[in-house]
Amino acid sequence: MDATHKTCVKCGETKPLSEFPPRGKCRACCRRKQTEYRVKNRDRLLERKRKAYWRDVEETRRLAREYRRTNIETISADEAAWRRAHPEHNWKHHYIKRAKRFGVPVVVEPFSKADVVALYGDRCVYCGVGEFEHLDHYEPVSKGGAHTLANVRPSCAACNKSKHVNPGEDFERRNG
Secondary structure, eight states, rough: OOOEEEOOOTTTEEGGGGGOOOSOHHHHHHHHHHHHHHHHHHHHHHHHHHHHHHHHHHHHHHHHHHHHHHHHHHHHHHHHHHHHHHHHHHHHHHHHHHHHHHHHOOOOOOOOOOHHHHHSSSOOOSSSSSSEEEEEEEOGGGGTTTTTGEEEEOOOHHHHHHTTTOHHHHHHHOOO
């Protein structure tokens, strides 16, 4: 036998050295033994894995709570900046909450502030002067209006407040 081969102490086969981990058995015999052990001890191994997972989850949660407690100002500022940059998430959640409160079907179509501006401009659609401060539902949520790009309009705070729960076309007729 040359220096490039070795004989397995378990199966007795002669194989290249690359087939042997540091111990005397070949990789195939080691794999076979591990598989037998896993099959025989399946429940015990799963329970150990479950315990380790929950121990790690609790530790991760503890570390996250500690990090948040020590960095609350930075986290709050980052979250506020993100909410300002992505108002569509707040619009959607506010709409869902109101639709459920009014007992109307929840109909949501994803869109962004850029989509609203591209379709209607960045001024109030009712007065044409005010800045886009509020997202108005043309058909009010209380009357079953959906949260879709076709049913929302950019509006200033004053027009949105005076429109109240009237459909957009009624408001336009009164103010037009």
